[in-house]
Amino acid sequence: MASEAPSEAHGAEDGGLVFHPMDQFIVKPLFGDSEIGVFTITNVTLWMGLAILAVIGIMVLGTRKRAIVPGRGQSIAELAYGFIYKMVEDVAGKDGVKYFPYIMTLFMFIVCANFLGLLPMAFTTTSHIAVTAILAMAVFLTVTILGFALHGFGFLKLFWISAAPLPLRPILALIEVISYFVRPVSHSIRLAGNMMAGHAVIKVFAAFAAVTVISPFSIVAITAIYALETLVSFIQAYVFAILTCVYLKDALHPHH
C-alpha cells in the first residue's frame, strides 16, 4: 500500500524537499507490487539476507584457515569474539558465559544490519521498531523467564532493595517494577530511534543539496553526519549487547 507512487506524488507536491526523508524506511515487495503478507519477499528479506551473508563472511569465511598467526579477516573475527566474550564475562559474570552465543548473535546481527544500512540506497532493517521490539522483547522475556527459572520467587528480590530504609522500600519497589517494564521499550526504541534519526537527518541534508546555494554546506554536513552515523552504528550495537548483559546479570544474580 505504501509503495512508490504516492510518496513521489508527495515529494512533487511538497515542493521544498525532492524526496521525503522517511521514504527510505518503506517496506516494499521485491518482486511485483502485491500486498505485503507474512511470507512476502521484501526489501527486509534482502537486507536481512545480506546481514546473514556478512556475518558468515566475517565469522566463517574469515576464519577458514584457522591460522595460528591470524590474517586480516581472521583478526576481525577474533576481535569481535574476544570483545563480546570479555564483555559478557565482565558484566554478566562467569556463569553468564553460557549465554555468550545468544548475545553474540544479537550483536553480530545488529552491527551488520547497522553498517549495511549505511550503504547508499540501502534499507536499514534495525531502524524499524518491529525488528528492535522483537529483539528487545526476546531479551526481556528470556531474562524474566530465566530469572524465575533459576531463583523461583526469589527473583522478585530484585525489586525489594534491602539496602534502603524500610519505609522507602515499597516506593522503591514500585519504581523498580516500572523501570523493569520500561526496559524493553527503551531498549528497542533506543536502537530504532538512533538508526532512524541518523538516516533521516542524512536524507534531509541530501534533499537540501538540491538547492544550489546551500549544497556545499549540505554535502559537508552529510559527510560529517555519515561519520557520526558510522560511530553510532557500532555504539548502538555495543550498547544493545551490553544492556542485554546487564539484564542477564540481574536474572543470574537478582540480589542487590
Next chain:
Amino acid sequence: MATNTTEATSHAADAAQVVEESAGMPQLDFSSWGNQIFWLVVTLVVIYLVLSRVALPRIAAVLADRQGTITNDIATAEELKKKAGEAEEAYNKALADARAEAQRIVAETKAEMAEELAEATRHADVQISAKAAESEKAISEIRAGALEAVKTVAADTAAEIVAALGSKADADVVNAAVETELKG
C-alpha cells in the same frame, strides 16, 4: 493513527492527507510488521545456528591453539634461557679456574724466584764474609807486624837515646818501659 487514517481516507477530497499518512512513518505501518518479524526470526535463527555450530567453536579452538602454542613457546624459551644460564655459569667457572691457575703459577714463579734470589744472596754473603775475614786477617797481621816493628824501633831508639845520654841501658828494662808506654 489508524483512526486518523480512516478518517483521512473518508475525506476523499483531501488526497494529500492520505499521502502524508502513508508516507509518514513506515515504522508505524503495522501491515508490514508480520513480514518483518517473520524474516527477523528466520535471520536470527540462521545467524545463531551459524555462530553456535560453526564460527564460535572454530574461533574458540583457534584461540585455544594459539594459547597452547604460546605456552609451549614460552616453556621452550624458558628452557633455552636456563640452558644459556648454565652455559654462562660453566664459562664463568672455567674462567675463574683459569684465573686461579694463572694466579697460582704466578705465585709459584714468584716464590721460586724469591728462593733463588735468597740463595744467591746467601752465597754472595758467604763469599763476602769469607773475603772480609781474609782481609781482616791480613789487616790484623799487618797491624801486628807494624806493632812489633814499632816496639822494636821504640826499644832500639830508646836504647840508643839512653846510650847517647851516656848510660848503659838494660835491654829488658827498656823493653818493659816501651811495653808500658805502648799500652798506656
Next chain:
Amino acid sequence: MEEALVTGLAYAGAGLACTGMGGAAIGVGHVVGNYLSGALRNPSAAAGQTATMFIGIAFAEALGIFSFLVALLLMFAV
C-alpha cells in the same frame, strides 16, 4: 482551516519536543566529562569503567531519543 491549524500546532509541538534532545546532550556530556576527569585522576581504574560509561550514555541518550520520537510522531503520525 482547522486542518491547517492542527498541522501547524503539531509541527510546533514537534519543535518543542526536540528541546528534550538538548537535555539528553547535556546528560551525555556530563557522563563523559565526569568519566574523563575521573579517568585522568586515576588512569589505572579507567579501563574497567568504560562499559559503565557506555551504559550511562545509553540511559541518558534514551530519553533524548524518546523526545525525538515524540517529535517524529507529531510530524508524521498525528
